[in-house]
Amino acid sequence: MFTVSIIGAGNVASHLIDVFDKHPEINVLQCYSRSTSSLEIRFPKVEFVHDLKQLQKVDVIIIAVNDTAIETISNSIFIQDQLIVHTSGSMPMEILQPHERIGVFYPLQTFSKNKAVDFNKIPICVEAHKKEDEEFLYTLGKLISNDCQKITSTQRKALHVAAVFVNNFTNHLYTIGNEICEQNNLDFNILTPLIEETTSKIKSISPLEAQTGPAKRHDQKTIEEHLHFLKTNSEKNIYKLLTLSIQEHVKKL
């Protein structure tokens, strides 16, 4: 039986408590949050504490809070020889020093409140200062996910940057698409099959090979018409910059 304690009561923390709590080989011993949280009712088996001094020694303490709060919390934990990890894609592992047994347990997914996720399909990226802690995190990750990988800090940073492009920025392009639809009395859902096909295509061919559209075709007439159609400078600039970047990339094909 593995013992785990979770720091935090946000999206990542609550999804982790949920998946660990359900697993027969994992015992979520304690959960720390600053104030009383609704999670206390959801997880009656877990002891909720509001003072970091009450934390007991476990196999791993997982700090699943905002990036900016990780260091302060880590500095307030005084359990000897305790493995402490955070779940952030962007923070260095070393932020957890002077603790000696430190690591990262990074689920590569975007979590929303009240939206269930299938942890089995979420890649878990682990890293630790000590070899045996890395092995432990890898074993723990494997219990809840089919895709657990040992990666370096540099790889984790690369993944986080890539995730901003394929998740945050892509979502913003959907926002722009949605606006264009609304301004023209069109239901955004009409674009759903196209969006799904875009995602589906890159499972069988590389995104560079999958590229289509006026930019790739150097269809200057359509490009000009689209720029004329767009209302804001921000949209026009995004259109121009991405068009240029596509053309630079397809040259390499």
Next chain:
Amino acid sequence: MFTVSIIGAGNVASHLIDVFDKHPEINVLQCYSRSTSSLEIRFPKVEFVHDLKQLQKVDVIIIAVNDTAIETISNSIFIQDQLIVHTSGSMPMEILQPHERIGVFYPLQTFSKNKAVDFNKIPICVEAHKKEDEEFLYTLGKLISNDCQKITSTQRKALHVAAVFVNNFTNHLYTIGNEICEQNNLDFNILTPLIEETTSKIKSISPLEAQTGPAKRHDQKTIEEHLHFLKTNSEKNIYKLLTLSIQEHVKKL
């Protein structure tokens, strides 16, 4: 029984012949392509012609060729009182004049060679100069798709611009994500669950509400680190511009 003839032998043309050919109420009478095409073997019931003068009168002739070739082909068809449509998202319907019975039959999807599509799920946007032709195109569209809509030329242009953002540009962000992974010895597939969740989220909430990430949080430290991490000016500029645009948009929330 509806009679249809198709002009072209590319991706859109071949997918249209395929779905029409399978439908018991639609007869694909003729297909025109400049030179002999592999489609002639695939569709033995269809008569393939290589001279536009050989085209016979049918319920509708669908010109499914590159945007730049539509006008020339339309001007070479001399059948009286013939409904002629094109399948382009960006070309005006009027390009088919001086024909009087003109229209558009625009499947809103990205088609690839050798990749089957489920036409039932593809929105078909129809438009015609004459009311009765529009009704006919609507009926024809309904036979092959669950989502056939009558839209105006302006709406079609809006959809095409929006499609560039949610399909072409999104795919290019995948290309950049892929490059970052390759440069760091990471398998791009590790991002697949994140990409799928991004697409899935916007089915239940608006993309603006679904927005997450350092830009939305105004997490300047992470933004600076990501910009430092990126290698090319093109990637840095895309990162900056989309970050700024996200921040402008979430202000409206």
